[in-house]
Amino acid sequence: xxxxxxxxxxxxxxxxxxxxxxxxxxxxxxxxxxxxxxxxxxxxxxxxxxxxxxxxxxxxxxxxxxxxxxxxxxxxxxxxxxxxxxxxxxxxxxxxxxxxxxxxxxxxxxxxxxxxxxxxxxxxxxxxxxxxxxxxxxxxxxxxxxxxxxxxxxxxxxxxxxxxxxxxxxxxxxxxxxxxxxxxxxxxxxxxxxxxxxxxxxxxxxxxxxxxxxxxxxxxxxxxxxxxxxxxxxxxxxxxxxxxxxxxxxxxxxxxxxxxxxxxxxxxxxxxxx
Amino acid sequence: xxxxxxxxxxxxxxxxxxxxxxxxxxxxxxxxxxxxxxxxxxxxxxxxxxxxxxxxxxxxxxxxxxxxxxxxxxxxxxxxxxxxxxxxxxxxxxxxxxxxxxxxxxxxxxxxxxxxxxxxxxxxxxxxxxxxxxxxxxxxxxxxxxxxxxxxxxxxxxxxxxxxxxxxxxxxxxxxxxxxxxxxxxxxxxxxxxxxxxxxxxxxxxxxxxxxxxxxxxxxxxxxxxxxxxxxxxxxxxxxxxxxxxxxxxxxxxxxxxxxxx
Numbered sequence: 348x349x350x351x352x353x354x355x356x357x358x359x360x361x362x363x364x365x366x367x368x369x370x371x372x373x374x375x376x377x378x379x380x381x382x383x384x385x386x387x388x389x390x391x392x393x394x395x396x397x398x399x400x401x402x403x404x405x406x407x408x409x410x411x412x413x414x415x416x417x418x419x420x421x422x423x424x425x426x427x428x429x430x431x432x433x434x435x436x437x438x439x440x441x442x443x444x445x446x447x448x449x450x451x452x453x454x455x456x457x458x459x460x461x462x463x464x465x466x467x468x469x470x471x472x473x474x475x476x477x478x479x480x481x482x483x484x485x486x487x488x489x490x491x492x493x494x495x496x497x498x499x500x501x502x503x504x505x506x507x508x509x510x511x512x513x514x515x516x517x518x519x520x521x522x523x524x525x526x527x528x529x530x531x532x533x534x535x536x537x538x539x540x541x542x543x544x545x546x547x548x549x550x551x552x553x554x555x556x557x558x559x560x561x562x563x564x565x566x567x568x569x570x571x572x573x574x575x576x577x578x579x580x581x582x583x584x585x586x587x588x589x590x591x592x593x594x595x596x597x598x599x600x601x602x603x604x605x606x607x608x609x610x611x612x613x614x615x616x617x618x619x620x621x
Numbered sequence: 622x623x624x625x626x627x628x629x630x631x632x633x634x635x636x637x638x639x640x641x642x643x644x645x646x647x648x649x650x651x652x653x654x655x656x657x658x659x660x661x662x663x664x665x666x667x668x669x670x671x672x673x674x675x676x677x678x679x680x681x682x683x684x685x686x687x688x689x690x691x692x693x694x695x696x697x698x699x700x701x702x703x704x705x706x707x708x709x710x711x712x713x714x715x716x717x718x719x720x721x722x723x724x725x726x727x728x729x730x731x732x733x734x735x736x737x738x739x740x741x742x743x744x745x746x747x748x749x750x751x752x753x754x755x756x757x758x759x760x761x762x763x764x765x766x767x768x769x770x771x772x773x774x775x776x777x778x779x780x781x782x783x784x785x786x787x788x789x790x791x792x793x794x795x796x797x798x799x800x801x802x803x804x805x806x807x808x809x810x811x812x813x814x815x816x817x818x819x820x821x822x823x824x825x826x827x828x829x830x831x832x833x834x835x836x837x838x839x840x841x842x843x844x845x846x847x848x849x850x851x852x853x854x855x856x857x858x859x860x861x862x863x864x865x866x867x868x869x870x871x872x873x874x875x876x877x878x879x880x881x882x883x
Binding site for chain 2 (some may be wrong): 515516517544545547549550551552553574576
């Protein structure tokens with residue numbers, strides 16, 4: 348209580364003029380913050396990545412407001428040295444009390460340096476997949492495909508696996524299916540290759556490939572892999588399936604039952620995305 | 622600077638149709654807007670020679686998909702069609718890999734498919750851009766991580782201009798490859814920087830672009846690209862149709878070998 352009284356004592360001696368000056372400094376700080384942030388927005392937005400721009404703006408905003416709050420308090424008779432000492436003591440206390448936040452903050456710094464993803468990328472963290480809408484000091488925010496807002500602590504990103512679906516310009520569409528053992532794979536590959544040639548959604552190079560994965564109780568397991576642009580991946584995948592099914596039926600290729608039970612036993616089985 | 626290669630004055634209500642290899646574009650001027658529609662054809666019925674035929678006073682078919690509407694407050698009556706280079710680089714693949722020995726500098730010719738831009742009035746940005754023939758996309762790079770998306774062109778590299786098939790809607794490019802490296806230079810495919818090339822019309826008939834010299838530097842993994850100043854063919858009349866989409870600061874630039882030659 349003595350410390351609190353000691354800190355608040357100058358307020359009792361502050362006259363109306365001091366209060367006005369303090370208020371003026373606060374307003375000046377807010378105006379200056381707005382001018383600086385708006386003035387630098389164009390430069391920052393064009394010279395840095397979106398998430399760095401967000402962090403830079405926040406850091407700048409808090410710093411300016413902090414400085415002008417200190418000046419305003421000085422006008423009211425507070426000694427900035429005492430305030431800083433109190434802030435220091437408090438920050439150590441808060442630091443001990445909030446180890447998780449500190450850990451997230453430091454993880455955020457590592458993430459910033461790594462550049463694993465940026466605002467707008469589609470990522471998967473643990474069981475969450477979606478678009479990164481914000482990267483902050485303590486957590487990132489993701490908008491999932493069914494429009495949920497998910498906050499993921501930075502610490503989770505450092506400790507866990509993060510898949511970035513938008514890092515590279517091109518992606519491979521992999522379609523796994525089983526065909527009858529009597530299928531001529533060379534002929535099937537030729538049919539599928541000719542099928543996609545007129546369509547600009549699929550890339551010529553890297554070339555499409557029909558992988559023969561193995562032989563099982565359901566027949567021959569194959570994987571048809573075609574490259575496409577990351578942008579428009581889902582449309583291209585749907586189009587590929589729409590093209591393939593009638594073409595394979597016309598060619599007399601028998602697709603055996605979907606082996607969900609058999610594939611589920613395999614640890615390398617990958618969930619369809621999204 | 623843009624040249625109006627084909628410019629029309631359209632009264633309100635009139636529509637024109639433009640045939641491409643695989644679809645027909647319809648453009649209609651309405652009182653307050655321009656409407657753009659297209660009809661896909663199941664099988665390409667239009668040969669490349671006949672493509673880009675423009676028919677006036679057509680009626681918009683019922684099955685046309687309205688694609689875009691250009692709404693403007695001003696009364697603009699002019700429609701312009703301007704050929705230009707592709708909006709991505711073009712990858713030419715010779716029928717067989719070409720080997721160039723040390724110290725040699727052979728010439729190659731390749732015909733580059735042109736894009737067409739539609740402008741309304743004096744607007745500086747086109748309403749749409751399209752190819753007459755559809756070009757497949759391809760990836761050009763040392764791996765799937767480093768590289769760029771390009772269009773793949775069917776025409777190979779030929780050593781004489783007479784060997785080039787007469788294809789309309791294409792501009793001819795002369796490429797000279799100079800190998801200064803002691804090792805043979807093998808070319809499986811060539812990434813042509815179309816975005817840095819202008820389009821010229823020569824004697825009112827053919828399209829040409831500036832020549833390109835590619836020099837494989839000695840004992841390095843770098844190439845120098847030199848863009849020529851004008852077309853390398855004889856001409857009586859030369860008209861600049863469209864400027865390059867992108868400008869390089871210098872006429873000669875250094876690029877990584879893997880970015881140009883595959």
